[in-house]
Amino acid sequence: MSTSTYAVRDSATMLRRSLRHALRYPGMTISSLAMPVLIMLLFAGLFGDTLGAGLGGAAHGGSYINYIAPGIILMGVGSGCVGIAVAVCTDMTEGIVARFKTMAISRASVLTGHVVGNMIQTLISTALVIAVAMLMGFRPTAGPVEWLAAAGLMVLLTLALTWFGVALGLVSKTPEAASNKPLLVQFLPFLGSAIVPTDSMPAGIRWFAEYQPFTPLIETLRGLLTGGPIGHNGILAVSWCVVLLVIGYFWSKKLYNRDLTRS
Numbered sequence: 115m116s117t118s119t120y121a122v123r124d125s126a127t128m129l130r131r132s133l134r135h136a137l138r139y140p141g142m143t144i145s146s147l148a149m150p151v152l153i154m155l156l157f158a159g160l161f162g163d164t165l166g167a168g169l170g171g172a173a174h175g176g177s178y179i180n181y182i183a184p185g186i187i188l189m190g191v192g193s194g195c196v197g198i199a200v201a202v203c204t205d206m207t208e209g210i211v212a213r214f215k216t217m218a219i220s221r222a223s224v225l226t227g228h229v230v231g232n233m234i235q236t237l238i239s240t241a242l243v244i245a246v247a248m249l250m251g252f253r254p255t256a257g258p259v260e261w262l263a264a265a266g267l268m269v270l271l272t273l274a275l276t277w278f279g280v281a282l283g284l285v286s287k288t289p290e291a292a293s294n295k296p297l298l299v300q301f302l303p304f305l306g307s308a309i310v311p312t313d314s315m316p317a318g319i320r321w322f323a324e325y326q327p328f329t330p331l332i333e334t335l336r337g338l339l340t341g342g343p344i345g346h347n348g349i350l351a352v353s354w355c356v357v358l359l360v361i362g363y364f365w366s367k368k369l370y371n372r373d374l375t376r377s
Contacts (some may be wrong), residue, residue: 121220128227135201136235138199142200146193147239148299151246152197154179154186157309158250180254184249184336186306188328190243191272192303194236202228202283202290206373225280225370232276234271254339264338270355271331275299277362284369303328307336327354332363 136143158179205211205224214224244252256264279296286292305322306312306329312320323329330350337344 115148121223124220124223125230126227127219128223129230130227131199131229132227133234136197136231142197143239146197146236147190147242149193150186150190150243153189154243154247154250157186158182159330173243177253179247179251180340181336182309183244183252183254184339185303185306185328185332186247187240187243187268188271188331188335189300189303189308190240191236191268192275192296192300192328194232194239194272195275195299196293197235198232199230199286199292199296200275200284200289201232202280203286203289206284207288211373221238225366229273229276229280232279233272236272236276237269237336240272242355255341256339264335267331267335267338267355270352270359274355274359274362277366278358279362281362281365282287282371286375293342303332307332313371330339330354 202225205228211224213219248254254261278299282295283292286295305319306326307323308328312323312329313321330347331354333342333347334344334351336342337347
């Protein structure tokens with residue numbers, strides 16, 4: 115077999131390991147799914163009438179759930195950061211990676227298995243969040259092309275945040291610390307246009323909300339799913355995903371190689 119063939123085989127083995135861990139210890143996956151669902155129930159179910167009236171009532175398809183759902187869906191994508199950060203940190207601190215180092219396996223396969231496994235879990239959780247939103251009254255008007263574009267955007271963001279979560283796990287000293295570091299990523303949509311439009315915010319917060327990564331992502335997904343304007347947000351959304359992906363990948367690679375050298 116060639117070196118690349120061995121790497122693919124070892125990565126598939128690590129992927130099975132990652133998915134088996136997720137099945138045996140589903141708490142992290144369930145919590146990643148529960149958080150965006152609970153937020154949606156809180157804001158759309160309890161506060162929806164009041165917040166929707168503040169947006170003009172009939173805006174965004176006639177229901178506040180149509181406005182809030184895209185942002186909550188992206189919160190679900192962001193929740194995947196926690197699971198992979200904890201999983202990677204656990205592997206690095208409990209010595210299993212040092213043991214893998216003594217075996218004839220591809221060094222990159224450990225992280226590859228984590229990344230692919232987390233992407234599968236996050237995308238399944240995101241699909242379930244979309245299903246819950248539709249049960250609550252979310253009515254997207256997207257056609258097949260718009261759904262395909264929305265899916266591509268969510269896959270790209272999932273990949274970017276997954277590698278960013280790997281880096282956060284590698285830089286953390288304990289799994290508990292790793293679970294706390296991605297909290298900003300999870301709640302950054304709150305400081306964007308997920309719950310209310312940015313032009314309704316105070317000046318300082320509005321400036322931050324308009325220029326942080328999640329606002330163009332939310333506006334792009336909202337435009338694709340509900341037929342609203344996208345404008346330059348589409349280019350900004352993809353650009354932010356690429357920037358986060360490049361930072362997360364090379365940061366993770368540097369930290370991982372450093373840790374392997376030390377162990």
